[in-house]
Amino acid sequence: MEKKQFQAESKRLLEMMINSIYTKKEIFLRELISNASDAIDKMYYKTLTDESLSFDRDQYYIKIIPNKENRTLTVMDTGIGMTKEEMETNLGTIAKSGSLSFKKEHEMKDGFDIIGQFGVGFYAAFMVSEIVTVKSKAFGENQGYEWQSEGTDGYTISECEKDEVGTEVILKLKENTEDDNFDEFLDEWRLKEIVKKYSDFIRYPIKMDVTKHKPKEEGSDEFIDYKEEEVINSMVPIWRKNKNELTDEDYVNFYNEKRYGFDKPLKHIHLTVDGTVRYNAILYIPESAPYDYYTPEYEKGLELYSNGVLIMGKSPDLLPDYFSFVKGMVDSEDLSLNISREMLQQDRQLKFIAKNIKNKIKRELELMLKNEREKYESFYNAFGRQLKFGVYSDFGANKDLLQDLLLFYSSKEKKLVTLDEYVSRMTDEQKYIYYATGDSIERIEKLPQTELVAEKGYEILYLTEDIDEFAIKMLGNYKEKEFRSVSSDDLGINSEEKTEDQETKEETKQLFTSMKEILGDKVKSVKASKRLKSHPVCFSTEGDITIEMEKVINSMPNNQQVKAEKVLEINPNHEIFQSLKKAFEADKEKFALYTKILYNQALLIEGLQVEDPVEFTNDMCKVMV
Numbered sequence: 001m002e003k004k005q006f007q008a009e010s011k012r013l014l015e016m017m018i019n020s021i022y023t024k025k026e027i028f029l030r031e032l033i034s035n036a037s038d039a040i041d042k043m044y045y046k047t048l049t050d051e052s053l054s055f056d057r058d059q060y061y062i063k064i065i066p067n068k069e070n071r072t073l074t075v076m077d078t079g080i081g082m083t084k085e086e087m088e089t090n091l092g093t094i095a096k097s098g099s100l101s102f103k104k105e106h107e108m109k110d111g112f113d114i115i116g117q118f119g120v121g122f123y124a125a126f127m128v129s130e131i132v133t134v135k136s137k138a139f140g141e142n143q144g145y146e147w148q149s150e151g152t153d154g155y156t157i158s159e160c161e162k163d164e165v166g167t168e169v170i171l172k173l174k175e176n177t178e179d180d181n182f183d184e185f186l187d188e189w190r191l192k193e194i195v196k197k198y199s200d201f202i203r204y205p206i207k208m209d210v211t212k213h214k215p216k217e218e219g220s221d222e223f224i225d226y227k228e229e230e231v232i233n234s235m236v237p238i239w240r241k242n243k244n245e246l247t248d249e250d251y252v253n254f255y256n257e258k259r260y261g262f263d264k265p266l267k268h269i270h271l272t273v274d275g276t277v278r279y280n281a282i283l284y285i286p287e288s289a290p291y292d293y294y295t296p297e298y299e300k301g302l303e304l305y306s307n308g309v310l311i312m313g314k315s316p317d318l319l320p321d322y323f324s325f326v327k328g329m330v331d332s333e334d335l336s337l338n339i340s341r342e343m344l345q346q347d348r349q350l351k352f353i354a355k356n357i358k359n360k361i362k363r364e365l366e367l368m369l370k371n372e373r374e375k376y377e378s379f380y381n382a383f384g385r386q387l388k389f390g391v392y393s394d395f396g397a398n399k400d401l402l403q404d405l406l407l408f409y410s411s412k413e414k415k416l417v418t419l420d421e422y423v424s425r426m427t428d429e430q431k432y433i434y435y436a437t438g439d440s441i442e443r444i445e446k447l448p449q450t451e452l453v454a455e456k457g458y459e460i461l462y463l464t465e466d467i468d469e470f471a472i473k474m475l476g477n478y479k480e481k482e483f484r485s486v487s488s489d490d491l492g493i494n495s496e497e498k499t500e501d502q503e504t505k506e507e508t509k510q511l512f513t514s515m516k517e518i519l520g521d522k523v524k525s526v527k528a529s530k531r532l533k534s535h536p537v538c539f540s541t542e543g544d545i546t547i548e549m550e551k552v553i554n555s556m557p558n559n560q561q562v563k564a565e566k567v568l569e570i571n572p573n574h575e576i577f578q579s580l581k582k583a584f585e586a587d588k589e590k591f592a593l594y595t596k597i598l599y600n601q602a603l604l605i606e607g608l609q610v611e612d613p614v615e616f617t618n619d620m621c622k623v624m625v
């Protein structure tokens with residue numbers, strides 16, 4: 001039986017190509033410039049392998065020529081050009097990449113940046129053009145040829161006049177429609193912008209005649225336009241330069257040019273990796289958080305380049321969420337791109353790079369913490385919250401990686417300290433790492449619950465952000481030392497007054513039971529406090545949920561209401577206790593009044609709302625009169 005070949009439905013394929021591969025029309029320019037760069041690279045390769053030839057850099061360039069009158073945009077190059085046959089095979093066949101064949105044929109390895117590989121990029125030109133004309137003269141040939149096509153209807157090839165070796169791709173732009181404005185591709189400013197965005201680091205000059213103004217005559221107020229040829233790309237990517245040649249200023253300039261942020265970066269990290277996956281990266285730790293940083297609108301990610309050509313403006317997979325503040329770029333020649341170059345075909349290389357980058361950022365932050373404490377603190381003020389989120393999220397999967405980057409304010413040092421510094425100052429008898437929570441340092445300083453721990457001389461970490469206690473709970477312990485809230489029922493401190501406490505407990509058992517009855521479900525229990533020294537009353541909590549956590553969880557939208565198990569602690573050594581006792585024995589009404597007032601005071605100390613403020617103020621008045 002006769003075996004029939006599958007016929008590629010070229011027309012349909014081309015239509016598909018033109019309309020569905022790329023998400024942005026402006027990409028066509030990137031593709032044509034990449035082709036031009038490939039063509040010059042091939043020429044360069046020829047001169048390297050043929051001793052009779054020399055490569056004079058000045059002769060090799062790409063030029064973009066917008067022509068508003070004719071509605072054409074030309075991309076010309078002085079590269080290797082195409083013969084008639086090459087036009088036929090490379091431009092006449094979709095998915096035929098002359099560049100890939102060239103690379104394979106010549107076993108080109110490092111040092112060349114051949115970009116083309118799929119044989120489709122050229123057709124992106126039809127996204128914006130009615131007619132595409134390619135005039136080319138191949139190196140070593142005398143005759144030039146012209147290829148022309150209106151898209152899906154096929155193409156023609158004819159002889160043409162062309163003096164210089166190289167190629168001109170002339171696009172007759174489509175008329176504007178309601179949705180698309182093709183005029184923008186004739187606008188010098190817009191063209192410059194697109195070149196900067198995608199092709200800034202093409203290593204040959206991309207030139208354009210740029211309109212400028214000058215006074216008609218010297219000193220005149222009247223201005224006239226004139227054109228001046230400018231190179232509009234930077235050519236040498238900073239990341240390919242040797243680190244030793246670059247100054248801090250160069251890195252800051254790059255940060256600003258790329259608009260990674262409006263601040264001055266705190267630190268840059270320049271990586272040149274030559275391992276299993278080769279890549280260069282420049283990463284920045286910004287000084288301040290962008291206004292939308294802690295909102296869902298913030299998009300993390302690094303710019304991803306393949307061989308100096310921008311593939312993705314923000315590749316989120318390159319950064320873990322907890323380092324989402326990092327800005328910068330990665331360039332690798334080892335990525336397997338998909339056909340539109342907008343995605344990667346497989347992410348093995350990307351994962352590898354992401355892992356390396358993550359470790360590198362962590363290392364840099366550790367070094368900053370160790371050697372540039374002030375800088376680190378300023379970083380931490382901006383992004384510490386994100387690190388704490390990182391500890392808490394993913395069920396604590398990254399807590400080990402992040403715990404040494406955390407800082408908390410210390411009651412003793414009166415500044416931010418690391419967990420390691422805290423633990424190194426712990427005495428043998430101190431069982432736990434103590435912490436207290438509250439809205440601000442000033443507020444925590446005044447918390448009655450801290451009294452016993454502070455009197456013992458133990459350091460207390462002050463947790464002032466809503467995420468803090470969640471992160472601490474997720475950590476559970478640090479260097480085998482458990483964290484303990486100063487409000488927790490067991491502080492692990494053996495109080496000397498233990499026996500006396502016991503007596504007190506017996507003597508006042510009924511009193512506390514009665515208080516609990518008055519307060520009902522509002523508290524888990526009422527007891528004599530061991531932690532209070534000078535203050536009359538406070539709350540402590542039993543169980544996992546603390547009062548601070550109750551506040552945070554209940555303030556979240558759509559969240560179920562949780563309740564901390566509050567224990568009302570009364571200081572038996574405070575004068576108020578005597579008043580309570582007296583009232584308990586002689587005046588039950590007064591006793592109930594005192595109980596309610598003390599309960600409300602404990603609420604206020606915690607920054608919680610008094611359930612009935614009117615009743616509370618009336619109660620206070622009753623005491624006064």
Ligand SMILES: Nc1ncnc2c1ncn2[C@@H]1O[C@H](COP(=O)(O)OP(=O)(O)OP(=O)(O)O)[C@@H](O)[C@H]1O
Nearest residue numbers: 035039090097098099116117118119120121122167
């Ligand atoms: N300016 C040019 N000078 C010389 N040859 C060119 C030029 N533009 C295109 N070609 C040839 O046409 C081929 C097809 O180009 P096309 O852009 O469609 O694919 P590609 O660049 O090979 O691959 P990719 O789709 O990955 O960009 C190229 O491989 C190259 O051989």
